[in-house]
Amino acid sequence: MDTLLDAQLNWQTYTELRRDLHRHPELGFEEFRTSDLVATRLQALGYEVVRGIAGTGVVASLKLGGSRRSIGLRADMDALPIQEATDVDWASRNEGVMHACGHDGHTAILLAAAELIARRRQFDGTVHLIFQPAEEMGGAGGARRMMEEGLFEQFPCDAVFAMHNMPGWPVGDFMFRDGAMMASSDRVVITLHGKGGHAAIPQRTVDPTIVAASLIMALQTITSRNLDPLDSAVVSVGMLQAGATYNVIPDTAHLELSVRAFSPSVRDELEKRIRHLCQTQAESFGARAEVVYERGYPMLINTTAETKDARLVAQQLFGAERVKDNIAPLMGSEDFAYMLQERPGCYLLIGNGCIGEHNVSTGLTHCMVHNPGYDFNDTCIAPAARFWAALVEHRLTPT
Numbered sequence: 001m002d003t004l005l006d007a008q009l010n011w012q013t014y015t016e017l018r019r020d021l022h023r024h025p026e027l028g029f030e031e032f033r034t035s036d037l038v039a040t041r042l043q044a045l046g047y048e049v050v051r052g053i054a055g056t057g058v059v060a061s062l063k064l065g066g067s068r069r070s071i072g073l074r075a076d077m078d079a080l081p082i083q084e085a086t087d088v089d090w091a092s093r094n095e096g097v098m099h100a101c102g103h104d105g106h107t108a109i110l111l112a113a114a115e116l117i118a119r120r121r122q123f124d125g126t127v128h129l130i131f132q133p134a135e136e137m138g139g140a141g142g143a144r145r146m147m148e149e150g151l152f153e154q155f156p157c158d159a160v161f162a163m164h165n166m167p168g169w170p171v172g173d174f175m176f177r178d179g180a181m182m183a184s185s186d187r188v189v190i191t192l193h194g195k196g197g198h199a200a201i202p203q204r205t206v207d208p209t210i211v212a213a214s215l216i217m218a219l220q221t222i223t224s225r226n227l228d229p230l231d232s233a234v235v236s237v238g239m240l241q242a243g244a245t246y247n248v249i250p251d252t253a254h255l256e257l258s259v260r261a262f263s264p265s266v267r268d269e270l271e272k273r274i275r276h277l278c279q280t281q282a283e284s285f286g287a288r289a290e291v292v293y294e295r296g297y298p299m300l301i302n303t304t305a306e307t308k309d310a311r312l313v314a315q316q317l318f319g320a321e322r323v324k325d326n327i328a329p330l331m332g333s334e335d336f337a338y339m340l341q342e343r344p345g346c347y348l349l350i351g352n353g354c355i356g357e358h359n360v361s362t363g364l365t366h367c368m369v370h371n372p373g374y375d376f377n378d379t380c381i382a383p384a385a386r387f388w389a390a391l392v393e394h395r396l397t398p399t
């Protein structure tokens with residue numbers, strides 16, 4: 001494995017490639033240019049390339065030897081609807097679209113790994129490189145659609161792995177967590193039906209704004225009073241909309257909630273309590289609640305054996321001081337969770353450092369994804385690509 005640490009590629013090519021992707025970001029399911037670029041490079045490296053899975057998705061496979069073992073490595077390719085505010089040479093040229101989550105980096109890393117793996121040819125089995133569209137799209141994202149279109153039937157994977165860049169951690173540090181690592185993410189749309197009328201004659205109305213106010217306060221009691229204090233959950237009211245002017249009591253009020261959990265039982269409890277509070281709070285004021293509870297990305301749960309394996313590979317390659325174990329779980333969510341529901345595997349993080357400092361005058365925080373000032377750190381490409389290649393060679397060691 002030490003040789004992998006010395007394995008040389010023309011890394012500058014991959015920095016340029018990453019910056020090219022950054023310059024030309026594309027939204028979910030519209031990654032046409034990115035997908036073309038990925039497929040062309042992989043074909044040139046000798047991979048068998050299948051395109052058009054979930055629209056712009058690409059899977060590239062390389063088989064060596066007679067072993068039936070297999071591994072899947074996944075990178076996401078989509079950008080976000082954000083107007084870029086950096087002044088780098090490679091800033092987005094697409095108005096209102098930006099690689100603010102570093103998926104340009106993930107794509108470049110997996111392409112670099114593809115070259116390392118194909119050049120070294122030190123494995124026995126099949127490697128599937130999964131380039132996924134539309135990670136940022138919520139419940140209708142690319143991972144689930146690739147699976148619905150037969151991803152794992154067509155490309156059987158014993159285990160699957162994915163990596164995300166993580167600002168605020170030292171560049172190139174690897175971070176792992178066994179078990180639940182990221183939260184489930186649900187959206188709740190609530191309509192409160194009252195009875196509108198003149199603001200001066202409230203006694204002849206049913207004011208849905210009052211119901212909304214009471215409901216919002218009641219919702220705060222779910223995490224504080226209904227859940228075990230040692231369980232984690234979030235119930236946030238992200239949207240409240242009622243009425244259009246000062247002297248009219250509206251007919252309806254609308255709320256949207258973001259609900260996060262770390263275990264299926266907590267998730268079920270949250271849904272049950274939210275529905276119950278909506279109905280009973282509305283009823284107590286003579287109103288009626290309509291609740292649409294949309295389950296989004298599930299909890300992301302890493303399996304123990306695969307997490308241990310991946311951690312071991314990182315430790316052997318870079319030394320224990322560059323590897324953090326048992327990091328705190330994240331309240332964010334990620335659609336690789338769907339793949340982990342069907343296959344064992346591990347989602348890991350690589351430190352992206354902090355490019356620049358928080359700029360008070362512009363309000364830009366370079367150190368946070370989904371920020372208009374964010375940029376992937378190209379120095380991550382080499383260690384991350386070496387790690388992927390090492391993981392393949394470890395999981396598919398020639399016998």
Ligand SMILES: [Zn+2]
Pocket residue numbers: 101136369370
């Ligand atoms: Zn993101």
Ligand SMILES: [Zn+2]
Pocket residue numbers: 101102103135164
């Ligand atoms: Zn992301």
